[in-house]
Amino acid sequence: MTEIRQPIRYGMVGGGLGGFIGGVHRIAAAMDGEFRLVAGALSSNPEVAHASACQLGLPADRSYADYRRMAAVESEREDGMQAVVIVTPNHLHAEQAKAFLAAGIHVICDKPLTATLDQALELYRVAKRSDRIFAVTYCYTGYPMVREARQRIRDGEIGALRLIDVEYPQGWLATALEETGDKKASWRTDPLQSGPGGCVADIGTHAYHMARFVSGDAVESVSAQLTRFSPGRRVDDDVQARLRFAGGAQGMLWASQVAVGHENGLKFRIYGESGSLEWVQADPTYLWKSTLDGPRQLLTRAGAGVGNGSLRHCRTAAGHPEGYLEAFATIYTEAAEWIRAGEATAENLCPGIEDGLEGMRFIDACIASSNQDGAWTDLG
């Protein structure tokens, strides 16, 4: 008899009403039926926390004003949460994650891992001593055509890599939005909450992780220039970096939050000795492939000619666009597989704490390099 697969019970820290990313995580977690929300410490403001829990259908006794209490109580319940989703500002991640790990609860944490590299290193040590899984939601790697690109590069389809170009321009911080009371802008530009990196931490790490994920190659050192274009801004809002990959490839990375006209322009172009691949997050259905001697090819999600590396992450037939929520859901579904399996597998590409820590090293190296006028700096 087929066993019924029960969803993993999870609680959420942060993500109360009015925010953006909490709802995204909840839809992503629910999409494939792998997770069910059972508890929440949804806001540091108790009223917001309660109202949010109500609206989400949580029973009153599982809406917590304090995440520590949630960890304590839920770990004692027979039907308690098995995993926590952390969607708070960066500077809170480390303490929160440690509390849940200590309570024997799996952690799914938004990026960047922490506010500072020191926090990240400490959290990393704690997590490695734990037998719980620790996922970091670099969500963009969940797109099927990102998986397709990664697989083709691993298969040698474009030859040894030469150039890895990744960019992530946004325009929403072109003006001093943080001075208008905008909540999302305020914490992201406050070094106490976001850490010393602004743009480099918020989206630069996404771009960095994407370059690493798709290329499969390690980064040895970085030369970076961080800029604060908006007068009075307390953190960088633009980062331009060169990367040296272990395999000899050159990397170009640009992330910006003052690039007027871009909504969320994550993009990569990867050039090998015999071909290239290009993907743009805003139009995630498409993967362009070029070769040395034929016309360009436009590969489409679930379309003709794509491989199992992407097909197994598709929910709909070709021509029925999947988007950001679906990509995010794939990360969640892989986290679920990881939790159920109890250990990482080669096929499961869910980002973990190593990826989170590496992102923090990237931020740190960029800041150090920029402070020395772009001097090449090892990632450590």
Added chain:
Amino acid sequence: MTEIRQPIRYGMVGGGLGGFIGGVHRIAAAMDGEFRLVAGALSSNPEVAHASACQLGLPADRSYADYRRMAAVESEREDGMQAVVIVTPNHLHAEQAKAFLAAGIHVICDKPLTATLDQALELYRVAKRSDRIFAVTYCYTGYPMVREARQRIRDGEIGALRLIDVEYPQGWLATALEETGDKKASWRTDPLQSGPGGCVADIGTHAYHMARFVSGDAVESVSAQLTRFSPGRRVDDDVQARLRFAGGAQGMLWASQVAVGHENGLKFRIYGESGSLEWVQADPTYLWKSTLDGPRQLLTRAGAGVGNGSLRHCRTAAGHPEGYLEAFATIYTEAAEWIRAGEATAENLCPGIEDGLEGMRFIDACIASSNQDGAWTDLG
């Protein structure tokens, strides 16, 4: 105190494992937390029905081998299903829907409404006598930028309409796929299951509904040409039609299943006296707007300049693509609002049985016109 909103309990008829559209409906129903699957008659094959129910986490006693029994049993349970989702071949819709209406259960039915116009007329009469809601999942109208286009046209932004061009090319039936045992192709090309219309019913009705939905104008008559390009095919695989709208606009409609290279190319272009709008389902983020005397504008989902007509249907910020499943989920969420409200509202654009019936009239008129070499035929 805020009341907790409980999901609507639903059962599904059809949609067993191995199919495509059942899973789509389930994800769409679950996405906004408005529906919960509690019962199923998931296949006419009892083994498939049971295995499917198991995998979906349904308890054994709510997996039914027969939809009539499901209607009877569930309508007696206190926690019984409140709505049914019908995702079977067209010729089964009418009887199934009537059984659930008779049991006092709301109906959400895939398109086209039925296999024949007679079935549709009969079902329509039954549904109108019922106090249950009847939704038909013309899912493509759930896209935010389709809503944006509709609202702008209603607001007079492009002036009186002149040309309404809608096309829906696919290529998957370019060869005689139905002769290879492909299940999806087989029933769609079998007049006993699909009805007398092939392409015109399967996707022509989507295109027709889109033209009607966005323009807000009624169609008076049609001149159509149906073709069977694939040798031996028993239904049309291509339809070209001209439409005469009540407001004076001319319509052009083309749907095809032999247009090699198209995956699912639903698209509209609507031209008014002072502007035009263009949208393509494969890239649903974008709505092109043209005016008499300025540059073209590229409106984006949740982006700068869009109105509440689309914004209220967005789940994510601009630049985070939403796709087919989200559009479909919007139809479900509107169906939920409709069920909760007990009656239709002006703001709720969920397609109903009138739309389903009109689609059947369109199929009928196209076939009649084509049989008379394209003679103009009233929709009746």
Added chain:
Amino acid sequence: MTEIRQPIRYGMVGGGLGGFIGGVHRIAAAMDGEFRLVAGALSSNPEVAHASACQLGLPADRSYADYRRMAAVESEREDGMQAVVIVTPNHLHAEQAKAFLAAGIHVICDKPLTATLDQALELYRVAKRSDRIFAVTYCYTGYPMVREARQRIRDGEIGALRLIDVEYPQGWLATALEETGDKKASWRTDPLQSGPGGCVADIGTHAYHMARFVSGDAVESVSAQLTRFSPGRRVDDDVQARLRFAGGAQGMLWASQVAVGHENGLKFRIYGESGSLEWVQADPTYLWKSTLDGPRQLLTRAGAGVGNGSLRHCRTAAGHPEGYLEAFATIYTEAAEWIRAGEATAENLCPGIEDGLEGMRFIDACIASSNQDGAWTDLG
């Protein structure tokens, strides 16, 4: 010793300053060094004619107030014009062309051939009795990627043709521009000058010729609907037609001058049993190719994988865009080859008077069909 190839000496009728198409013809004729302007009857207004000739560097004695005198004088000069380029309104083409043919001068005439089918038939008879060449500048077929498409279809690359879709939307006549004194609009909407067809003649014939040229197939009959959207307009400004091709393919043709947002949107999509091709005049570098089972391919002018059918018409390397003037120049260069060879060759695809006459039959059939509510009408 290599012989020096001298440019062909030509005179122009019409094309004075202030117009558009005269300058286009002059640049196109000069681009490959195959033609040199030596005489002109550039305007029916003698002052404009003289001023235009001056600016173009023509000596005073070769600027004529009257085209008949130009034909007479030039045909007597040893260094007289060898060819005439006719760029006047449609109703003047026939008499002017006949005068030059009678004087033994080759004719290069803008499209449509004449204002009426009767004029065209008469001119055709005269031209066929002459030993001079008669080219009609359906310029869009000069684009390299149009040639590439034609060659691939002839080579069977997409199989037997099923659907031939061609459209040519423009928006410049969306308002009653002819009532504002706009010269270009005025004659094109005046039946005495343009003939009974408006949009169908001005750009519908381009679209028709393109469908014929690329497919290589003959059209047997047409079902058309002509509309005058702009109140008070004296000719059609929109045409929608179905075409029946001799080889069994179905044609869809739409041309419009009230489609706001389109500048000059000539486009074709051709679907065969095993593939399809798509080309858009506004982005003429690209030819999309689809097959039954692989990703779409983006062929580029002079790029990887293209054949000699297009390469021999390229002036620049891939990535250096060629445009409308280059396409037009190719027609001129083929006209020059034709003149030098004294007879048509299989490789020379310059449109001739047969194409011009067929365009007039197309206009006539569309009007007749439209007057009978879209009845299928033979092209005759």
Added chain:
Amino acid sequence: MTEIRQPIRYGMVGGGLGGFIGGVHRIAAAMDGEFRLVAGALSSNPEVAHASACQLGLPADRSYADYRRMAAVESEREDGMQAVVIVTPNHLHAEQAKAFLAAGIHVICDKPLTATLDQALELYRVAKRSDRIFAVTYCYTGYPMVREARQRIRDGEIGALRLIDVEYPQGWLATALEETGDKKASWRTDPLQSGPGGCVADIGTHAYHMARFVSGDAVESVSAQLTRFSPGRRVDDDVQARLRFAGGAQGMLWASQVAVGHENGLKFRIYGESGSLEWVQADPTYLWKSTLDGPRQLLTRAGAGVGNGSLRHCRTAAGHPEGYLEAFATIYTEAAEWIRAGEATAENLCPGIEDGLEGMRFIDACIASSNQDGAWTDLG
């Protein structure tokens, strides 16, 4: 009485049959009727020179085996050449240009100006002492929409500039093409002919000039990384640079000849405090404009909303694509205006020897910076 404007008589050095760029210059020079080829020293190989002259219709006595003799003889003829067009490998430019300047003949020289900065400085001194004009054919700035962008930036339409991103990827040197005997590849990768810069000189200077031209801002210093990806290549085939502009903007420049899949991908994106502009050479009709708070706008050549800064350089109406040859012709026509006026004017944007010299300084600074691991280097 209107004076007849005679074309400027020019001779060409280099550009014999079999090459690419000579023909491009000849078409560009002829397109607007401003130049006429009267003499040539078309190849250093006398047979090729003669055969080329024959085919181009030059009389035997004006085909020269030696450019010095051409300068001497032509400067004595009453109908002698007034300008020389130099299209030889870089290392020959300086001596050739000086010879013609000494003979009182205007110079139109292909880019980069010379092979070395020393040659450039010396040539610059000579040219400044001469009263002849000296144009350098940075042809890409002749595109109408590049002019449109420049004008809009000058008008403050996007505010103070922040980011100037320019890239110029090509893929044709991804393999060791120079080892196959390919002539174009051979001299470009030979430091004796091209100078110490490879990619940085051949196309990096185009990208640099474009950034300067459109932004109107000066570059103070550069941090560059030059790479030789192809094993055994003697010059760089990829350059990545950061630029510091005098006005505070940050520049990003990438040029590559090993970026498989790119034909000729020159592109710029310029971000100001209140808007941005984007243009791609392969699709030169379009200029994207973004603002802080509205939808993106797609400006088109000669289309709605464009200004005189681009309109006066258009030869055809909107929707009739102009390309590379037309852009090149605009540079020639401005050179003609310059020659006729005898001095530069504010409206005439033809690049001159200052631009050529600055390009050489850019190459030099990039090489110096790259040799010091990307140290910031003044342009001098």
